Structure formats: C-alpha cells, structure tokens
Amino acid sequence: MTSVFLNQVVGRGTFGVVFKAIWKGKDVAIKTIESENEKNAFLVELRQLSRVNHPNIVKLYGSCNNPVCLVMEYAECGSLHNLLHSADPQPHYTAAHAMSWCLQCAQGVAYLHAMKPKALIHRDLKPLNLLLVARGTVLKICDFGTACDIQTYMTNNKGSAAWMAPEVFEGSNYSEKCDVFSWGIILWEVLTRKKPFDEIGGSAFCIMWAVHRGTRPPLIKDLPEPIETLMTRCWDKEPSQRPSMEEVRNTMNDLMKYFPGSDEPLKLSNQSSANRSGSSSATSTGSYADGTINSNRSDDNGEPRSATGREETLKSFDAKFPLQFKPSKVKADTVEVLMWPLRPRPNSKESMAVFEQHIRMVQEYLRVQSEIAHFVRRKQELMSELEQDQREQQTSSRLIQEHGKLLEDNSSLSAYYQNLRGTLRLIQSQNQHHS
Incomplete structure (x- = not known):
C-alpha cells in the first residue's frame, strides 16, 4: 500500500x-x-x-x-461537533439540515442494531464521532473502537459523559438502547446548537450524578410536539421505555417531509477550520431563527433574518419560530437536581472546598452504585449456580435411589437364581438316580 x-x-x-x-x-x-x-x-x-x-x-x-x-x-467537512460549536464565523444551517443529520445518524445506528446474529452497539455516539461530507449534507458515523470498561469512561472519557445513558455508567446491564439515549441528546444539541449540560460544569462525575438523578437538557420552547415526544422518549431513564432505533428512524423519516431543503449544500467559508480536531472553547449561543440555526447574528446588511417560508414548513405542527428555551417539565422535588452542582467561587477557599467535597461524594456514590450493580449481578449468578446445584443434587438423589433399588433387585434376582440352580441340581440328581 x-x-x-x-x-x-x-x-x-x-x-x-x-x-x-x-x-x-x-x-x-x-x-x-x-x-x-x-x-x-x-x-x-x-x-x-x-x-x-x-x-x-x-x-x-x-x-x-x-x-x-x-x-x-x-470526511472533508470535519465533525458535526466542530460545525456546531466552532469559533466564529459559525456556518449557518437550517432546521432541515439538523433533522437530516439526526435521521442519517438514526439510519446508520438502526443498521448496526439490526445486524445478525448479535446487534452491534456503538456505545459512544456523540457529535465528535459524526463526520460530514458532501458540503455538510451527508453524515457518517465513525470511531468503533470504544472500550466497554466503565472505569475507563468515568476517569478518562469526560467528553462522553453528556451523551452516556445512565445504565452504562451505573454499571448495570445495558443493551443497544444506550445508543438511543445518546441519539436523543444529539437531537437536542443540533436543534439548540448548545453543548448538553454545559451549564453544570465541573467534572464528568457532576454530569453523571445529574443524569442519574433525572436531569435532562431543558426542553425547547415551541418545538413541534412530535419531535419533543420522540426526543424525551429517547432519553427516558428506563431503557425499556425508549423506542428502538428502527422506530426512531421511521419517525424521523416521516417528519422529514415537513423539512425540505436538507440537500442544500452548506456555505462553509473556512473549510480548514471545520477539519480541526478537538472541541472549540468558544461559547455557542446559537438557536433556531426562522428555521436557520446560527449565532444570533444578523445578515450582512444588519437586518434580522426574514421568516420567509417558515409557516409553510411547519404549518402542520402549528408551531412558530424562533425556538427558545422553556423550563424543563420536572416535578417540584427534582428542582434541586437542576440547581446542583453550582459552580464554585474560584476566589473562595470555602466554596472550592465544598465543591470538591461534592465531587468526592459523587465519585463515591457512583463507585458504590457500580459495586451494588456488580454485587446484584453476582447474586444473580450465584442464585443461578445454586439452582443448578440443586437440580444436580436432585438428579444425584434420584440416581442414588435408583441405584439402591437396582441393588435390591439384583440381590433378589441373585437369590432367585441360586434357588433355581439348587432346584436344577436336584432334578439332575433325580434323573441320574432313575437312569
């Protein structure tokens, strides 16, 4: 080569x-x-x-x-992450592009999950592992070398925590539904052009703790209900309540008829910037505006972008742009989750000490949760082994009983055999005497 x-x-x-x-x-x-x-x-x-x-x-x-x-x-257009969160000038993309990217991601993952004889689970779906080609209109999934070790995730893979399903970092058994959770977070990210859980800050443990307690990205104001329902179902705490990736693909395919123009090439003014590796440190303030996701910038003439064609695109949803955030639909007793952890005051030793103590508590909690999950699995294994031993003991007991009965039968047959031989000798002796 x-x-x-x-x-x-x-x-x-x-x-x-x-x-x-x-x-x-x-x-x-x-x-x-x-x-x-x-x-x-x-x-x-x-x-x-x-x-x-x-x-x-x-x-x-x-x-x-x-x-x-x-x-x-x-992939000449780089990763989806870099397109979403690169420093200015950020490329504009439409709602149609956002929906198309997520549909293409769902198509690729549905293919993986349908593989025989065993579904292939990606385990690390995130925008950094989604590449763009054909001037940003075609999406490709990459990076299939993901390790399964939970300790690797928790200590070395901070970048994946925001997209990771809770059952994965909790140490529970997980299925292909963990990819569905990640997909739901990605959908939120491309619709808002914001980094998920960016407001939480701190380490990956902070995000894991919040997700474990039920925190999800805030819902999007005026987001069409079919999209919101699909998104929230995908990041459900219970894997069994999440749709299959095949259902996600089919639903997205049906929704795409309301979002024409996804094949329109993006205007990537600086191709080389899209190819840079790593994540940008720039803060993204983009949101939907007239079906175009941008950085809240106006056009070159200084006037806000027009809303031409917006109502036609979404008339079936009876929704209006621009999309803004609205409070998450959470119960009152989970408000504390959204408020924790707060960023510490760098100049306050007491604040930093409390924050670090919180981090240690989260680490210890997740460690204990992982151990509990491990012991639960071990208990199930031992119960299965015990049941197997009991079945073997029952079989052994039955065999012993059968063996004892055979010995008794053998003894009876031996005695009967000896009696017959004695009778035979007596008959033979009588016959000789008469002759």
Missing part, C-alpha cells in the same frame, strides 16, 4: 491519531495507534468496520500491520 502522508493531524478517536493522506490518488484518513496499549481498541474497530457497509457509516479501505493503522474514508 503506497500512501503519501501530508503530516496533517485531523482528529483523534477512542485510540490513536487520525492523519490526512493521499492513497491511490484520493484523500483518505489514516488512523494510527500511539502505543501497544491501544492495540485491542484497534483490533475492535478493525473487526467491526470490516463487518459493516452502510452509506452513513465511514468506510474502511484497508489496514496495515507495519505501521499499525487503518485506512478509512476521509
């Missing part, structure tokens, strides 16, 4: 660094590992990408052993 490395880092995945290169005359992404410790994740991604073939999943062209790397499809 002949490649010309351009020595340009374009991103990082669950493992390794991603470079842009030219292979057989076309741009490709080369994903390398940085140490032998990442070899397992490399093999996981290689095995999983080798199994899949879908227009909304990044293509694998090949792999190398020396150096160890994957050769994959290159």
Whole structure:
C-alpha cells in the first residue's frame, strides 16, 4: 500500500491519531495507534468496520500491520461537533439540515442494531464521532473502537459523559438502547446548537450524578410536539421505555417531509477550520431563527433574518419560530437536581472546598452504585449456580435411589437364581438316580 502522508493531524478517536493522506490518488484518513496499549481498541474497530457497509457509516479501505493503522474514508467537512460549536464565523444551517443529520445518524445506528446474529452497539455516539461530507449534507458515523470498561469512561472519557445513558455508567446491564439515549441528546444539541449540560460544569462525575438523578437538557420552547415526544422518549431513564432505533428512524423519516431543503449544500467559508480536531472553547449561543440555526447574528446588511417560508414548513405542527428555551417539565422535588452542582467561587477557599467535597461524594456514590450493580449481578449468578446445584443434587438423589433399588433387585434376582440352580441340581440328581 503506497500512501503519501501530508503530516496533517485531523482528529483523534477512542485510540490513536487520525492523519490526512493521499492513497491511490484520493484523500483518505489514516488512523494510527500511539502505543501497544491501544492495540485491542484497534483490533475492535478493525473487526467491526470490516463487518459493516452502510452509506452513513465511514468506510474502511484497508489496514496495515507495519505501521499499525487503518485506512478509512476521509470526511472533508470535519465533525458535526466542530460545525456546531466552532469559533466564529459559525456556518449557518437550517432546521432541515439538523433533522437530516439526526435521521442519517438514526439510519446508520438502526443498521448496526439490526445486524445478525448479535446487534452491534456503538456505545459512544456523540457529535465528535459524526463526520460530514458532501458540503455538510451527508453524515457518517465513525470511531468503533470504544472500550466497554466503565472505569475507563468515568476517569478518562469526560467528553462522553453528556451523551452516556445512565445504565452504562451505573454499571448495570445495558443493551443497544444506550445508543438511543445518546441519539436523543444529539437531537437536542443540533436543534439548540448548545453543548448538553454545559451549564453544570465541573467534572464528568457532576454530569453523571445529574443524569442519574433525572436531569435532562431543558426542553425547547415551541418545538413541534412530535419531535419533543420522540426526543424525551429517547432519553427516558428506563431503557425499556425508549423506542428502538428502527422506530426512531421511521419517525424521523416521516417528519422529514415537513423539512425540505436538507440537500442544500452548506456555505462553509473556512473549510480548514471545520477539519480541526478537538472541541472549540468558544461559547455557542446559537438557536433556531426562522428555521436557520446560527449565532444570533444578523445578515450582512444588519437586518434580522426574514421568516420567509417558515409557516409553510411547519404549518402542520402549528408551531412558530424562533425556538427558545422553556423550563424543563420536572416535578417540584427534582428542582434541586437542576440547581446542583453550582459552580464554585474560584476566589473562595470555602466554596472550592465544598465543591470538591461534592465531587468526592459523587465519585463515591457512583463507585458504590457500580459495586451494588456488580454485587446484584453476582447474586444473580450465584442464585443461578445454586439452582443448578440443586437440580444436580436432585438428579444425584434420584440416581442414588435408583441405584439402591437396582441393588435390591439384583440381590433378589441373585437369590432367585441360586434357588433355581439348587432346584436344577436336584432334578439332575433325580434323573441320574432313575437312569
């Protein structure tokens, strides 16, 4: 395999660094590992990408052993995360684009969940792992090397906490429904152009604690009810209450008829900025405005953007733009969840001490929750083993009884046999005497 490395880092995945290169005359992404410790994740991604073939999943062209790397499809528009949260100038996109991205994500994940003989779970769906091509109109899912170890998530994977289903970090058994939870958070993010749980701050443990207690991103004012219902069902605490990704895909497909124009190319004024890896530190203040998601900026002439075509697009929903936040629909006894944890005062030692104590308490709580979940699973395993032992003991007892009965029968038959032999000898003796 002949490649010309351009020595340009374009991103990082669950493992390794991603470079842009030219292979057989076309741009490709080369994903390398940085140490032998990442070899397992490399093999996981290689095995999983080798199994899949879908227009909304990044293509694998090949792999190398020396150096160890994957050769994959290159996404010229970068990640969805960078498009949403990059520094100015932020590209404008419409409600149609937002809905289309989420539909395409659902299509790719539904394909994974339908794989036989066992569903393939991505486990780390988030905008950083969603790539854009075709001038921002086509979405590709990437990064299939995700580790399942909860400790890895809790200590080293802070960036994933905002999209992680509670059953995953709580240490409970989880299914493909964890991807559905992540998808619901992504839908909220593209509709608001805000980072989920950004107001909570602190470490990943703060987000995990809030999600565990029932906190979700605030609902969006005037969001059409079918979209809101789908979104809130996806991030339900109970996995069994969440829709399947197939249902999500079908629902989104039905909704897309109200959002024409998703194939309109985005105006990406600075292509290279979209390709930069990592998340932008700029604060995003974007929201829906006339069906266009922007940074609350006006047009070049200084006038606000017009609402032409807005009513026609959403007339069936009887909803009006712009969409703003409205208070989350929570019970009174969960208000404390939305208020916790508060950001500490950096100049106050007491405030910082209390905040750090809260963090330690959250860490300890999640550790205990994980241990409880582990012990519950272990209890179930032991109960299953005990039931198996009881069945084996019952079988053994039955066999012993049968063996005893056979011994008794054998003894009776032996005695009967001896009697018959004695009778036979007596008859033989009489016959000899007469003859």
